[in-house]
Amino acid sequence: MDKRILAVLGIAALAAVPQFGLGNYHLHLLITVLIWGFVYTSWSVMGRFGMVSLGHGAFLGVGGYVVTMLWNSFGLTPWVGIPIAIVLSMTMALLVGYPCFRFRIVGHYFALVTLALGEVVRLTIVGLRDQTGGSLGMTVEGVPGGTSFLALQFGERATFFYLALIVWAAGLWVWRMVDRSMLRYALEASSEDEDAAASVGVNVTRAKLMITMLSAGMTTIGGALYAQYQMYINPETISGIGISLQIVFAVIAGGLFTQLGPTVGAMFTLLLAETLRVTFGHDIHGLDGTIYGLLLVLFIIYMPKGITGSIAAGLVRRRGAPGAAPAAATH
Amino acid sequence: MTGDVMLEVRRVSAGYGSFRALFDVSLEVRAGEAVGVIGPNGAGKTTLLRVISKIIAPSSGEVVMEGTPLGPVPAHRVVEMGIAHVPEHRRLFPRLTVEENLRMGAFHPEARKRFRERLDFVYELFPRMKERRDQMAGTMSGGEQQMCAIGRGLMSGPKLLLMDEPSAGLAPVIVQQVFGLVKRIRAEGYTVLIVEQNIQQVLQVVDRAYLLEVGTIKQSGSSAELLASPEIRRAYLGL
Amino acid sequence: MFDTFLLESIINGILLGGVLALLALGLNLVFGVIDVVWICYAELVMIGMYTIWWLFVFYGLPLPVAIGAGIAVVALLGVLLHILVIQPVLGTAPINQLLVTGGVLFFLQAAATLVFGIEFRNLGVRMPVVEFGDMFFSFARILAFATALVGVLLLWLFLTRSYLGTAIRAISQDREIMPLMGVDPRRIYLITSAIGGGMAGVAASLLVLQYDVHPAIGLSFGPITFMVCVMGGLGNMLGGFVAAFVFAQFISVGGYFFQIEWGYVIAFAFFIAMMFIRPKGLFSR
Numbered sequence: 001m002d003k004r005i006l007a008v009l010g011i012a013a014l015a016a017v018p019q020f021g022l023g024n025y026h027l028h029l030l031i032t033v034l035i036w037g038f039v040y041t042s043w044s045v046m047g048r049f050g051m052v053s054l055g056h057g058a059f060l061g062v063g064g065y066v067v068t069m070l071w072n073s074f075g076l077t078p079w080v081g082i083p084i085a086i087v088l089s090m091t092m093a094l095l096v097g098y099p100c101f102r103f104r105i106v107g108h109y110f111a112l113v114t115l116a117l118g119e120v121v122r123l124t125i126v127g128l129r130d131q132t133g134g135s136l137g138m139t140v141e142g143v144p145g146g147t148s149f150l151a152l153q154f155g156e157r158a159t160f161f162y163l164a165l166i167v168w169a170a171g172l173w174v175w176r177m178v179d180r181s182m183l184r185y186a187l188e189a190s191s192e193d194e195d196a197a198a199s200v201g202v203n204v205t206r207a208k209l210m211i212t213m214l215s216a217g218m219t220t221i222g223g224a225l226y227a228q229y230q231m232y233i234n235p236e237t238i239s240g241i242g243i244s245l246q247i248v249f250a251v252i253a254g255g256l257f258t259q260l261g262p263t264v265g266a267m268f269t270l271l272l273a274e275t276l277r278v279t280f281g282h283d284i285h286g287l288d289g290t291i292y293g294l295l296l297v298l299f300i301i302y303m304p305k306g307i308t309g310s311i312a313a314g315l316v317r318r319r320g321a322p323g324a325a326p327a328a329a330t331h
Numbered sequence: 332m333t334g335d336v337m338l339e340v341r342r343v344s345a346g347y348g349s350f351r352a353l354f355d356v357s358l359e360v361r362a363g364e365a366v367g368v369i370g371p372n373g374a375g376k377t378t379l380l381r382v383i384s385k386i387i388a389p390s391s392g393e394v395v396m397e398g399t400p401l402g403p404v405p406a407h408r409v410v411e412m413g414i415a416h417v418p419e420h421r422r423l424f425p426r427l428t429v430e431e432n433l434r435m436g437a438f439h440p441e442a443r444k445r446f447r448e449r450l451d452f453v454y455e456l457f458p459r460m461k462e463r464r465d466q467m468a469g470t471m472s473g474g475e476q477q478m479c480a481i482g483r484g485l486m487s488g489p490k491l492l493l494m495d496e497p498s499a500g501l502a503p504v505i506v507q508q509v510f511g512l513v514k515r516i517r518a519e520g521y522t523v524l525i526v527e528q529n530i531q532q533v534l535q536v537v538d539r540a541y542l543l544e545v546g547t548i549k550q551s552g553s554s555a556e557l558l559a560s561p562e563i564r565r566a567y568l569g570l
Numbered sequence: 571m572f573d574t575f576l577l578e579s580i581i582n583g584i585l586l587g588g589v590l591a592l593l594a595l596g597l598n599l600v601f602g603v604i605d606v607v608w609i610c611y612a613e614l615v616m617i618g619m620y621t622i623w624w625l626f627v628f629y630g631l632p633l634p635v636a637i638g639a640g641i642a643v644v645a646l647l648g649v650l651l652h653i654l655v656i657q658p659v660l661g662t663a664p665i666n667q668l669l670v671t672g673g674v675l676f677f678l679q680a681a682a683t684l685v686f687g688i689e690f691r692n693l694g695v696r697m698p699v700v701e702f703g704d705m706f707f708s709f710a711r712i713l714a715f716a717t718a719l720v721g722v723l724l725l726w727l728f729l730t731r732s733y734l735g736t737a738i739r740a741i742s743q744d745r746e747i748m749p750l751m752g753v754d755p756r757r758i759y760l761i762t763s764a765i766g767g768g769m770a771g772v773a774a775s776l777l778v779l780q781y782d783v784h785p786a787i788g789l790s791f792g793p794i795t796f797m798v799c800v801m802g803g804l805g806n807m808l809g810g811f812v813a814a815f816v817f818a819q820f821i822s823v824g825g826y827f828f829q830i831e832w833g834y835v836i837a838f839a840f841f842i843a844m845m846f847i848r849p850k851g852l853f854s855r
Binding site for chain 2: 733740743744746747748749750753754
């Protein structure tokens with residue numbers, strides 16, 4: 001079947017979900033999966049080419065805080081605030097990315113440099129406590145009645161669900177565009193052998209910068225969306241190392257190299273965390289997190305390809321098997 | 332003057348992944364001998380030495396040192412059996428000093444006890460190394476690095492010295508010097524197994540040699556015999 | 571006009587630099603030898619702080635004994651981390667190696683919450699304040715600085731004078747030929763992990779004298795430790811040592827002029843700026 005038809009059908013099916021009378025809790029879970037699925041997809045746009053950022057919290061933070069501060073202080077609509085935040089994030093990505101890619105800072109180095117970027121943003125938010133409320137966090141000022149298109153606030157959860165669905169689908173579309181673009185070949189060549197790629201005329205630095213800025217911009221939208229949905233943000237949950245690591249985990253868990261991998265990762269990590277929280281979290285503080293951490297470690301050791309990657313590998317093996325069977329029968 | 336069989340390689344096959352580099356190779360080295368393994372690039376010479384010092388495991392066959400099969404011996408214990416391997420491209424620790432490199436050669440407990448004595452010996456053999464003792468090994472010339480690499484091998488107090496392409500990547504004048512070094516090592520009474528592409532030169536310093544081509548031994552004999560062999564003269568010496 | 575408070579900040583920065591240097595050195599050692607970054611390094615320190623607190627306050631052991639035990643526990647933790655977590659992922663994609671210790675970070679944080687709760691704990695030991703002219707310095711900081719320097723010196727002696735130390739430096743330069751030297755790399759990895767853990771334990775003993783311990787404390791100095799290592803050049807110990815003092819000055823003096831977070835922000839911004847100038851670290855070779 002044509003994949004495009006499949007995609008349209010899938011999204012249509014998802015769009016119909018709120019009509020089935022889901023409770024608020026389940027709708028909330030779905031929205032959360034969509035928002036984080038989008039953020040994780042944004043990360044994987046660059047992560048899949050070996051650029052492992054441990055600092056995407058920086059872009060989430062800019063998205064959440066810039067948009068909220070502009071709205072709270074100046075009444076500037078998020079429709080303008082988000083583009084401003086995106087420009088800011090992309091500038092940051094450019095400033096940090098350029099020396100990294102120009103001077104071939106890769107692997108562990110790159111990860112730690114991006115981690116520093118995340119910290120700069122988090123500490124800036126804390127330091128600007130007069131404007132941001134510091135570590136106590138910040139509440140998005142609600143509009144009377146709870147719903148305003150201009151304020152990007154929707155009292156009705158179902159409406160927000162559609163917004164998140166559109167953004168998420170757009171994220172997948174961008175992922176696909178990158179997957180099909182020349183950039184991909186340039187970057188894959190460069191992750192194999194940067195010198196060889198450069199020698200055949202691929203401008204590696206520029207290709208990497210473009211993809212990084214794209215990823216940063218998308219993540220910024222994710223941060224703003226999260227703030228608009230939760231109506232509350234705080235520097236630890238939006239820009240801390242915890243969230244930056246969480247992004248990478250979820251993508252690895254779901255699968256780094258498949259289109260739906262990051263979304264599967266969002267589903268998996270959210271369900272796991274929710275199950276553990278509901279099962280253990282109320283009685284014994286910290287038990288859910290302990291098990292979660294342990295599972296993450298085991299997961300990376302025993303399932304390094306992630307869920308979708310492992311399923312794909314399993315399918316290839318199964319498809320290979322019938323072909324091998326007749327050959328074996330001739331003996 | 333040669334004694335009992337020291338090292339025996341019995342029908343060894345080895346490779347990397349699905350690639351086979353050695354097929355059924357057998358050879359022996361007697362105490363006091365200098366033996367060469369000659370052959371073109373890619374013939375499996377380095378692989379052979381790597382099998383002997385257990386950097387890689389053979390897929391079949393075995394290596395026996397003074398009657399002890401090396402199969403069950405862990406790689407880092409081979410040096411204690413009296414086998415020192417001077418690897419291809421010297422492989423010094425570039426950011427350790429010359430003396431620290433030599434100290435690494437004497438890492439195993441038995442060798443540590445005699446570190447001073449052997450250090451003096453190496454410095455006597457290569458006075459240049461004594462001058463450069465505090466210099467970073469990576470900053471020395473190729474010839475000096477080769478001295479240091481051989482010295483590092485000697486620090487373990489070996490009975491058998493494996494040398495992998497000691498002349499590789501060196502200028503012709505230095506190559507002469509390096510083969511001079513090999514002669515001196517021989518004169519000190521060490522048993523040597525040397526792998527070389529520089530056939531003309533190596534046949535001047537070894538007693539006998541094996542010709543290895545695409546992973547199999549094609550010919551063997553005394554240096555004089557091989558130098559006289561029509562195939563070798565035609566294919567390798569350009570005569 | 572001479573500013574006593576500024577001088578006090580500068581000196582406090584130097585004192586802080588000692589502890590940062592110790593932390594960075596342990597992490598750097600592990601990275602240089604095993605080629606893996608322990609993202610959970612600061613959490614090992616946190617466990618060390620809790621161990622000392624628990625043995626001292628709860629069990630009533632004398633402080634030196636508690637500290638000794640704390641260091642041993644973290645050293646052992648380093649070895650366990652290597653055997654249980656690092657060994658299985660050696661040779662897999664670098665991203666997995668980074669993440670697996672990130673998972674340990676989550677695990678240790680949550681486990682500390684589970685066992686010790688989220689309350690802030692302290693030893694309740696009052697350290698005297700040293701007065702010098704118009705300036706005041708905490709004795710704990712001076713002690714920490716002195717101990718850190720001694721620790722760094724001892725490590726340096728070990729790495730340069732002993733066979734094992736030389737092997738530890740050698741293995742980061744050429745892994746493959748180590749068996750030819752009679753060195754078992756796995757043993758070196760274990761020893762290095764123990765030393766790296768031990769350094770975290772020493773740092774824990776110095777920090778627990780100055781600060782309250784809580785499950786998230788690692789996040790307050792973990793990132794800065796990574797920055798110090800990167801700026802010094804990962805695996806380059808001298809570089810890490812100098813970078814620690816540079817960073818500490820930024821934090822301390824920056825914190826004097828502004829608020830403490832701004833000190834950190836300036837330090838991190840400086841770090842990113844340095845990436846343009848010295849992309850492979852201050853003392854890249």
